[in-house]
Amino acid sequence: MPKCRRIFSGSVRKRGSDMARMTMIEAIRDALDTAMGADERVVVFGEDVGYFGGVFRCTAGLQKKYGPTRCFDAPINESGIVGAGIGMAAYGLKPVVEIQFADYVYPAYDQIVSEAARLRYRSAGEFTCPMVVRMPTGGGIFGGQTHSQSPEALFTHVTGLKVVVPSNPHDAKGLLMSAIEDPDPVIFLEPKRLYNGPFDGHHDRPVSAWKSHDLGEVPEGHFTIPLGQAITRRPGRAVTVLTYGTMVHVALAAAEETGIDAEVIDLRTLMPLDLEAITASVRKTGRCLVLHEATLTSGFGAELAALVQQECFWTLEAPVRRVAGWDTPYPHVHEWSYFPGPARVGDALRELMEV
Structure with missing residues (x-):
């Protein structure tokens, strides 16, 4: 060792x-x-x-x-x-x-x-x-x-x-x-x-290593990632998933569990937004799912859906789909049902692919 x-x-x-x-x-x-x-x-x-x-x-x-x-x-x-x-x-x-x-x-x-x-x-x-x-x-x-x-x-x-x-x-x-x-x-x-450990998206608990990507490796000393640059966490050609934060790992898990060739885009910066990366992916796949943990109505996903519809209308093969938290005050008792999980995301991916 x-x-x-x-x-x-x-x-x-x-x-x-x-x-x-x-x-x-x-x-x-x-x-x-x-x-x-x-x-x-x-x-x-x-x-x-x-x-x-x-x-x-x-x-x-x-x-x-x-x-x-x-x-x-x-x-x-x-x-x-x-x-x-x-x-x-x-x-x-x-x-x-x-x-x-x-x-x-x-x-x-x-x-x-x-x-x-x-x-x-x-x-x-x-x-x-x-x-x-x-x-x-x-x-x-x-x-x-x-x-x-x-x-x-x-x-x-x-x-x-x-x-x-x-x-x-x-x-x-x-x-x-x-x-x-x-x-x-x-x-x-x-x-x-x-915060306290890697999360693979499949389960509501930490795991011993980052799934699919060695994301726990951090450079020493000074290094920066430019604001406003998204990154592709999983390449694919069937559907684009736009997401950020915890839901990146849920999206990766859903793609793996369904076997759908989904491209997962980690936005990283919500403002300024990397519109070029978003449109390039959606124009390639023709389908788009927007995923976030926050409440659905007036969530940031609504802005993403509007931008995709505006910029990629002629290449879309299905309506933009959103998966998000419930439109309720945060439900303490039903916390894990409130979160979009791989099952909910997987169902949405399958429905998009059937259109």
Whole structure:
């Protein structure tokens, strides 16, 4: 067995290798560590992120390494956290603020929409807002209605914001590094169900290795993934599946279980959207399924379906199909039924292929 050494993030790295296997939590922590080490303007703060290291431990060890002026705790005041971050960003810092759960962001929504998103434009470029707002999103931890929401559509509707949803540790680090370096505000949504281990999409539990892709391998040091670039997780010619976050793994599982030659596109960035990758895939396959965990009505999938219909109408062989969460308040007791799983996605794929 190769000898291994521990690194700050808590991951295990093979000696002499420039890659390490990490969970998403470790990859996010590694990105923050790398960014803070390279640029003293990067500051990290939020509820319990300093001494305790965050409720999910994404910031563990950062305060000890960089001190309480670079990584510190904030009061339970989401509006104040984001408002302070906007002020810091306007005057030269690069704040990375954490909202403990995406469900808690609503008191800060006015600050994000009315101040952060508009600062560059209302000041004619005199001020910018290079701020990242990190927040755990989605269900999977039995957190109930106030710890399980997927509010991405609320942010993609706001001009001036960029919105990112990684589906694996490799992308989480690379996208977060890009978000920190971006001159404008970025909403960085982290799927909780993917935090603590690989998820193969077939079952509602972690597994020992990433299915089909070695996505747990994360480069050491500084590396970025450009915002606005989707990636093909599974090539295919029969139908295109457009998805992001946790649902990437569900889509891969559904394609495998049905045997349908589905092409799975991981959007990674919802805004800006990689329209070129989307249209190229749909024009090739002629069919499209849109998949996300959030509520169906007015979810981001509606925008994707409209874009596909507008841009690919003459090559579509079937109506665009959406699979998503129920149009109900988040059902704690029926959490695993609420999530689109391989069975629901598989049924939708079969129906698309019959048209």
